Amino acid sequence: MADEALFQFLHSELIQYIYKSGANGETENGKNITKLEAMGFRVGQGLIERFTKETPRFKDELDVMKFICKDFWTCLFKKQIDNLRTNHQGIYVLQDNSFRLLSQLSAGKQYLEHAPKYLAFTCGLVRGGLSDLGLKSVVTAEVAGMPACKFQVMIQKV
Amino acid sequence: MSRQSNRTTDNKKMNSELFTLTYGALVTQLCKDYENDEEVNKQLDKMGYNIGVRLIEDFLARSSVGRCQDFRETADVIAKVAFKMYLGVTPSVTNWSPAGDEFSLVLESNPLVDFVELPDNHNVLIYSNLLCGVLRGALEMVQMAVDVRFAQDTLRGDNVTEIRMKFIKRIEENLPYHIRFF
Numbered sequence: 001m002a003d004e005a006l007f008q009f010l011h012s013e014l015i016q017y018i019y020k021s022g023a024n025g026e027t028e029n030g031k032n033i034t035k036l037e038a039m040g041f042r043v044g045q046g047l048i049e050r051f052t053k054e055t056p057r058f059k060d061e062l063d064v065m066k067f068i069c070k071d072f073w074t075c076l077f078k079k080q081i082d083n084l085r086t087n088h089q090g091i092y093v094l095q096d097n098s099f100r101l102l103s104q105l106s107a108g109k110q111y112l113e114h115a116p117k118y119l120a121f122t123c124g125l126v127r128g129g130l131s132d133l134g135l136k137s138v139v140t141a142e143v144a145g146m147p148a149c150k151f152q153v154m155i156q157k158v
Numbered sequence: 159m160s161r162q163s164n165r166t167t168d169n170k171k172m173n174s175e176l177f178t179l180t181y182g183a184l185v186t187q188l189c190k191d192y193e194n195d196e197e198v199n200k201q202l203d204k205m206g207y208n209i210g211v212r213l214i215e216d217f218l219a220r221s222s223v224g225r226c227q228d229f230r231e232t233a234d235v236i237a238k239v240a241f242k243m244y245l246g247v248t249p250s251v252t253n254w255s256p257a258g259d260e261f262s263l264v265l266e267s268n269p270l271v272d273f274v275e276l277p278d279n280h281n282v283l284i285y286s287n288l289l290c291g292v293l294r295g296a297l298e299m300v301q302m303a304v305d306v307r308f309a310q311d312t313l314r315g316d317n318v319t320e321i322r323m324k325f326i327k328r329i330e331e332n333l334p335y336h337i338r339f340f
Contacts, residue, residue: 003173003174003177003244003245003246004173005213005216005244006177006209006213007176009209009212009213010180010181010209011180013184013205013208014180016205017187017188017201017205018187021191035187039180039183039186039187040183042179042183042186043176043179043180043182043183046175046179046273047175047176050175075173076173076176078173121180
């Protein structure tokens with residue numbers, strides 16, 4: 001089934017819409033990103049809830065992160081995270097060398113300034129997923145050259 | 159290790175759930191942003207249109223179906239190939255008008271509304287209106303102007319979801335003057 005194409009189109013429409021409805025400007029840009037992230041959060045929650053229905057309990061934080069990198073990512077983007085690094089103190093860096101939602105954009109640095117809006121939704125997805133698994137976190141994304149990108153997950157201890 | 163079980167079967171379903179849930183998030187956002195549901199319907203249709211004009215290219219590339227001889231064939235391709243490919247369901251093509259320019263796509267199940275319940279104050283909202291836009295946009299790119307609307311919707315208590323499609327006209331290619339004559 002080719003519904004991943006459908007999702008990609010919907011995702012870019014979503015961004016279009018959010019950016020058109022909000023006014024432009026530096027602060028507005030932040031607001032738009034927040035909106036997209038919030039939508040992703042809700043979707044992530046729903047997905048992980050359905051996805052982990054049949055799976056056994058996770059051992060620890062790292063186990064959860066591995067699950068996000070492998071299973072969760074494969075389901076959403078048809079590939080695994082290429083590299084997972086951690087400082088073992090609650091910070092994880094997930095590197096994807098060819099992130100699906102950036103693959104339709106020109107590779108390289110020319111449109112780098114537009115990359116964040118294509119990542120906000122996914123940041124939300126991850127944060128939402130983690131929050132349902134009991135991990136409160138802050139997820140940010142960073143792009144040095146498309147289509148590669150890094151997601152930084154900071155787990156907040158309660 | 160035990161977590162590895164039955165993963166492959168889940169994969170496809172998950173991906174379509176991602177779409178379904180994202181669509182839900184979008185509609186929710188639209189309902190927040192607009193005062194009345196009619197505006198939301200309009201916006202959904204517009205977004206669908208934008209998706210449709212791009213999706214047709216993806217569709218032709220993937221499916222390698224050729225030119226359709228008549229509207230009946232188009233209807234069949236939409237139902238049996240396109241819906242199957244993108245939404246995983248096969249609607250039935252029924253209720254042809256005598257002139258053969260209007261038909262219904264009847265969906266037993268609509269993947270877009272898998273997790274949806276409409277609250278009472280949204281009775282004008284056509285939740286899946288995106289689909290109309292997609293069909294309209296996609297067909298416009300193959301020179302067909304059509305009118306698409308929801309005739310029945312399971313969300314509003316009907317038994318099935320019915321999309322009514324009406325052929326309006328063939329769009330002639332309006333090439334710029336210099337291409338036409340030289």
